[in-house]
Amino acid sequence: MRLxxxxxxxxxxxxxxxxxxxxxxxxxxxxxLDPGYATLPRLWEREDGVYGIDAVLVSHGHPDHCPLLRARGLGERRCEALPVYAPVGSLDVVLALDRAGMLAEAYELHEFGPGQRFGIGPFTVDTWLLPHFVPNAGIRLTTGGTVLAYTGDTGPSGDIERLARGADLLLSEATYPHEVPRADADFLLSARLAGQYATRAGVGRLLLTHLWPGTDEEVATAAASAAYEGPVEVAVPGLRWEG
Known part of the structure; x- marks a missing residue:
């Protein structure tokens, strides 16, 4: 598996x-996985660009995580409908921003309820409903004996430890380094909490993501490392992990 x-x-x-x-x-x-704002240019840098993707998996319905299908649906190159997997109803609002049916041929929507298990290509996908401002699916991808656990955007939950147990990589929400403001404390994580979950779950590596814009990466990494002794990095464009 490569990320x-x-x-x-x-x-x-x-x-x-x-x-x-x-x-x-x-x-x-x-x-x-979770194609957010401004990720499309990075896709175009890859071999075959947006046409080299075989499926999309979305953790929740906030617009910074929803698929960008216009390049496939409106471009000159015709292609098969892209399978898109998302929690029930999570893409309704975003897809409704376009004229009804305009992108219908660009995607094939497969909705799931967090808690379900299903397959996508070579991956077995296990999901958990994790707390966020909207329903969010924590995602565990398994293939060939390798496990990647991804929290999506979430607040504290005992299910995070179950989601990540024994994973080779935990890709974890870490909006703030040390402490989440009280108003958002039920819906977001700190890097410190991400480190605690990584330790409890016994993961091989921790990758921090969803940092608030402008967050000092070294401060976030240090906060996680105070609670987790394994390797810690921040998810930055171009970073690659292989397991």
């Missing part, structure tokens, strides 16, 4: 970094 980071910024993209977006590849199958 390529397209972006890892929370809320909005900066000039250097798009929002959450990752390509997970195994056996030549390329899964686009």
């Amino acid at each position: 390529d980071v397209l972006g890892g910024c929370g809320a909005w993209p900066t000039a250097e970094r798009g929002c959450s977006g990752y390509v997970v590849e195994s056996d030549g199958f390329r899964l686009l």
Whole structure:
């Protein structure tokens, strides 16, 4: 399994970094996980651009995580409908922004309820309903004995430990380094909490993502490392992990 980071910024993209977006590849199958704002240019830098993606998996319905299908549906190159997997109803508002049916041929929507298990290409996908401002699916991808656990955007939950147990990589929400403001404390994580979950789950590596724009990466990494002794990095465009 290989993970390529397209972006890892929370809320909005900066000039250097798009929002959450990752390509997970195994056996030549390329899964686009949470394609957020400003990740499309990174896709175009890859071989075959947006046409090299085999499926899309969305964790929740905030617009910085929803698929950008116009390049496939409105461009000159015709292609098969792209399978898109998302929690029930999570894409309704975003897709409704376009004229009804305009992108209908560009995608094939497969909705799931968090808690379901299903397959996408070579991946077995297990999901958990995790707390956020909108319903969010924590995602565990397994293939060939390798496990990637991804929280999506979430607040504290005992299910995070179950989601990540024994994973080779935990890709974790970490909006703030040390403490989440009280108003958002039930819906977002700190890097410190991400480190605690990584330790409890016994993961092999921790990758912090969804950092608030302008967050000092070294401060976030240090906060996570105070609670987790394993390798810690921040998800930045161009970072690659292979397991």
